[in-house]
Amino acid sequence: MKASGDNQGLEPGLARALEVALASGVALSGALLLAGLATDRAGLLRAGLLLLLFTPVARVIVLTVGLFHQKDWGFALVSLWILLVLLSSISIGSLLG
Amino acid sequence: MHEALPEISAPLLVTIGAATGLVGALLGLGGGVFLVPLLTLALGVPIRLAIAASLVSVIATASASATVNLSRGLVNVRLGLALEVATSFGGLAGGLAAAALSTRQLFVLFAVTLAAMGVVMAARAGRRNVIADLEVDPGRLGGYLTEGGTTYVYRAKRMPLAMVTSLAAGAVSGLLGLGGGILKVPVLSSFCGIPIRIASATSTFMIGVTATASAFIYWSRGDIAMPLAAAVALGALPGSLIGVRLSDYVQARSLKLVMALVLVLVGLRMAMVQQP
Numbered sequence: 001m002k003a004s005g006d007n008q009g010l011e012p013g014l015a016r017a018l019e020v021a022l023a024s025g026v027a028l029s030g031a032l033l034l035a036g037l038a039t040d041r042a043g044l045l046r047a048g049l050l051l052l053l054f055t056p057v058a059r060v061i062v063l064t065v066g067l068f069h070q071k072d073w074g075f076a077l078v079s080l081w082i083l084l085v086l087l088s089s090i091s092i093g094s095l096l097g
Numbered sequence: 098m099h100e101a102l103p104e105i106s107a108p109l110l111v112t113i114g115a116a117t118g119l120v121g122a123l124l125g126l127g128g129g130v131f132l133v134p135l136l137t138l139a140l141g142v143p144i145r146l147a148i149a150a151s152l153v154s155v156i157a158t159a160s161a162s163a164t165v166n167l168s169r170g171l172v173n174v175r176l177g178l179a180l181e182v183a184t185s186f187g188g189l190a191g192g193l194a195a196a197a198l199s200t201r202q203l204f205v206l207f208a209v210t211l212a213a214m215g216v217v218m219a220a221r222a223g224r225r226n227v228i229a230d231l232e233v234d235p236g237r238l239g240g241y242l243t244e245g246g247t248t249y250v251y252r253a254k255r256m257p258l259a260m261v262t263s264l265a266a267g268a269v270s271g272l273l274g275l276g277g278g279i280l281k282v283p284v285l286s287s288f289c290g291i292p293i294r295i296a297s298a299t300s301t302f303m304i305g306v307t308a309t310a311s312a313f314i315y316w317s318r319g320d321i322a323m324p325l326a327a328a329v330a331l332g333a334l335p336g337s338l339i340g341v342r343l344s345d346y347v348q349a350r351s352l353k354l355v356m357a358l359v360l361v362l363v364g365l366r367m368a369m370v371q372q373p
Binding site for chain 1: 107111153156157159160161163164167168169170171172173174175176178179181182185186188189192193235238239240241242243244245294295305306308309310311312313314316317318321323324326327328330331334345
């Protein structure tokens, strides 16, 4: 059965921005991965995988900025916290690597 | 310290990624549940590399499915944000802890998780959640859902339970390369008042962030094997987009019962793997 809703009152423009961030990350990384596999070039595969890993990070950045812009302070701070957790994962990763 | 990666053709891996992504999105599980056993049992991929490849395909599946769910308005973004505080922390901790477990322990943990998922799935195959009356105020974390021409309102309840479940789902995601939706969706819909379609869409929205919190740890350890992870992720993209749309049309009940049985059997098979 088809279902629809209002993303729990999220401003439609912000929902659209999240969609665009996710869709462009996925499309671009998909294209890089396809090209990398077809031409057997590790550099393209690496770029495609990293872009895929950064796609959710981009989504969190868009949401954080959007919520601050809407002056939804409480949820904006929650979103900023999540961004900090992701950034600490990246920095722990680079310390390990 | 890396075990050898067997030679597997890229088209086969893309096909496996597509098939597991499709079934995962259709059932709202994420493809990892089927991907890791296929890679390890059928193709001989070392379990750490299979888990890392699965995490990458979970990010692909969740990001692609989230675009569809957002355009339909099915994501409860504020609820997702609140729960992401717990899942992202769980994901990071799970990713770090995975290094401390032996291959044998990873197999056993995976087997137990699969069997538990199978039981949960079978028990809930015919369930529909209760939906509140339209006069009710949805509150800060509730909202509205239109299904079959009727609009419903729902409120979020028992947030501490939702947070603890999300933390566990994040840890499972980081340790085993699964999305964790199988833990969150039943708890959110059975105990926290969230309609199943919203619970599933919101869980998918969160999963990309959860998996990313641990994926960078796997990346830095060199466990994300280049052609393997790239090929399954590439397949997972179209697979999940088809799966998420098919979920409107497929009668999920019998499918869920079959998959529940498959999960239990695969879990048993994984528990029998003898590896150091």
